Amino acid sequence: MTTKEKFQLVESFLVENQETHYRLAYSYVRNKENALDIVQDSIVKALQSIHGLKEISFLKTWFYRILVNTAIDFIRKHKRMTVTEDAVLNTLLPHVQNEPSNTDLQNAINRLDPFEKSLIILRFFEDMKIDEVAIILNENKNTIRTKLYRTLKKLRLVVGEEYTA
Structure with a gap:
């Protein structure tokens, strides 16, 4: 080409x-x-x-x-x-139906370090697959999964809500 x-x-x-x-x-x-x-x-x-x-x-x-x-x-x-x-x-x-406006969550996301924020934004706001996030952030997909899990756990602690998937 x-x-x-x-x-x-x-x-x-x-x-x-x-x-x-x-x-x-x-x-x-x-x-x-x-x-x-x-x-x-x-x-x-x-x-x-x-x-x-x-x-x-x-x-x-x-x-x-x-x-x-x-x-x-x-x-x-x-x-x-x-x-x-x-x-x-x-x-x-x-917009997602039945999604409550959550200022606490947005504030918690804003307090994340840039890499963690990138994980959340790309995976959940941009609805990308783990493989795509791994390529964009130049990381192994297993590393992305682990860091995403830790970041979600961190967000749950900050927001103080139970996570139900």
Whole structure:
């Protein structure tokens, strides 16, 4: 596949999934302008490193890895996150029937370290499979399962609720 063909596929992917990419970035920083900056920086990084995309079937996980790493770098660089009202967040996140609004849970997620937050966001907010999360976070899938279990346990302790699966 030529570089030009890769550019066209990446461009198409980015346009078709722009809302998802924005929502993912927003879930890290909870600020519109910062999320847009993260998406923009991610797109630039992706286009600059398009030669690193060996298999086009990995386009989604390849770009998500760039996006997640850019968001984490942004948080580390700015050492804080701006919190937005839940009403704004609820308009951006996918809605699940019978899901109660849980500010305690959102606050607990915001207190997680960037890796743990990535696990929760990718697995539950972006509804990705463990295999995809492992590829994006560059970890073994068994490591992801273990860390996800620990992170969920940590969240249950912070929120103080029993987990029922």
